[in-house]
Amino acid sequence: MKVVEWFAGIGGLSAALDGQAEVVCAIDHDESAHLTYRANWPHPARRWNVAHLRARQVPAAELWWASPPCQPYTVRGERRDLDDPRAASLIRLLALIAEVRPRHFALENVPGFEGSRAHLALREVLDRHGYHVRERSLCPAELGWPNKRPRFYLLASLDPLAPQPPLVRVPRPLAAFLDPLPDPALCVPADLLARYGDALPVTDLLHPEPQVYCFTGAYGTSPVYAGSYLRERGAIRWFSPEEVVRMLGFPERFRFAEGTDRRRRWRLAGNSLSVPAVAEILTGIPVG
Ligand SMILES: C[S@@+](CC[C@H](N)C(=O)[O-])C[C@H]1O[C@@H](n2cnc3c(N)ncnc32)[C@H](O)[C@@H]1O
Structure with missing residues (x-):
């Protein structure tokens, strides 16, 4: 499977994929994130601003994974939602989803994203374009990891989603x-x-x-x-x-x-993803 890693940061998605899919493009506008990404992953990495991206710049891929900026949905970021300039990249991404219709799409964000106007706008695009959608919150502590990082996850596919296996908790000291x-x-x-x-x-x-x-x-x-x-x-x-x-x-x-x-x-590190939680979400992607 070919994958676009949107808002790639230091490559939490690449770590979760563990070589089982081909990341054809990793996009992030931040220089330090870009340098660390390139120091770890051989995938084509682009320092692009998503807010100004055109569909023809994005290589074809079955899965788009996005971890857009979370500040618009946090108390610390004043919860300005779509009025926050940092939400502009997500608004652009919604237009790109509508234009390109990737086969699978997944998003990770803070719990405050759920119920936001950005969430509703995303659902509207996915529903309009015929996606099957699953939403859940997951914390690595549920999998036995020693850190709490509750996050909202959305998985969407043009095919019916695979059943999600029950969580297995393996305690890790x-x-x-x-x-x-x-x-x-x-x-x-x-x-x-x-x-x-x-x-x-x-x-x-x-x-x-x-x-x-x-x-x-x-x-x-x-x-x-x-x-x-x-x-x-x-x-x-x-x-x-x-x-x-x-x-x-x-x-x-x-x-x-x-x-x-x-x-x-x-x-x-603080902006990145819980790798085992992302790997768990990826099991819902239909294969074949
Ligand atoms: C929540 S972090 C995601 C981190 C990443 N998934 C990881 O594993 O490290 C959001 C990322 O989006 C990037 N970002 C924010 N606004 C952007 C924009 N307009 N265009 C491209 N990247 C952007 C930030 O630099 C940051 O790395």
């Missing part, structure tokens, strides 16, 4: 995802601890089943509502970007592009 020798620079300074105290969500490795909250692109920049901290050997520290991508299910060989500073690595 948080300790398995940690750096063996964490960088001392990850320790949270005393003044930040004093200022935010109990507001900082701290995961304790001594807890019987330690879990972390959803990492966002603001992790490392915004002290709260952006992801968890770790209490380890009596100290409190940030999780490294490498630990975050491991918890998202990226393969051990994954690397950020050389020269990507830690803040950018946190941003790229």
Whole structure:
């Protein structure tokens, strides 16, 4: 199957496909995302702005996977929905779906996308063009992963969708995802601890089943509502970007592009996808 990876970021979809389909085009306008994508995946990657894209630029593919910007549907992004300029790329994508009618289409977004005007506009296009549609929310914690990342997923196909097998939960201990020798620079300074105290969500490795909250692109920049901290050997520290991508299910060989500073690595990781959750959604695509 040929695939277009829209809003490709660092390649969460490519990781979930694990070589079982051919990504013919990966599109993202961000330079750091593009460099890290190219450092990991051999697929043709384009630094294009989706909002200005024409159908003839997009290679033919059976599956279009899209993870459009989520800020228009979050409280932090003020939930401006289709009025947010960051929704322009999704509006353009809807026009491209109507024009090209890819055989299968899938979308991932934050829970706040559900019921938004953007969601209704997407459903309207898919219904008008005869797609079978399935929607669900899924969190990697349901699959036994130690991180919470509830997300809305939509899968659409011009063919009837394949039945989704029941979820299998395989517990994975948080300790398995940690750096063996964490960088001392990850320790949270005393003044930040004093200022935010109990507001900082701290995961304790001594807890019987330690879990972390959803990492966002603001992790490392915004002290709260952006992801968890770790209490380890009596100290409190940030999780490294490498630990975050491991918890998202990226393969051990994954690397950020050389020269990507830690803040950018946190941003790229926090914006990405839960690989096992995406792989689960992909099982609904009809084959043959
Ligand atoms: C939620 S993230 C998706 C991340 C990605 N799926 C991954 O696995 O890392 C949204 C991505 O869309 C990109 N993006 C936002 N607006 C865009 C636009 N107008 N054109 C192209 N890419 C855009 C951002 O740079 C970001 O990488």
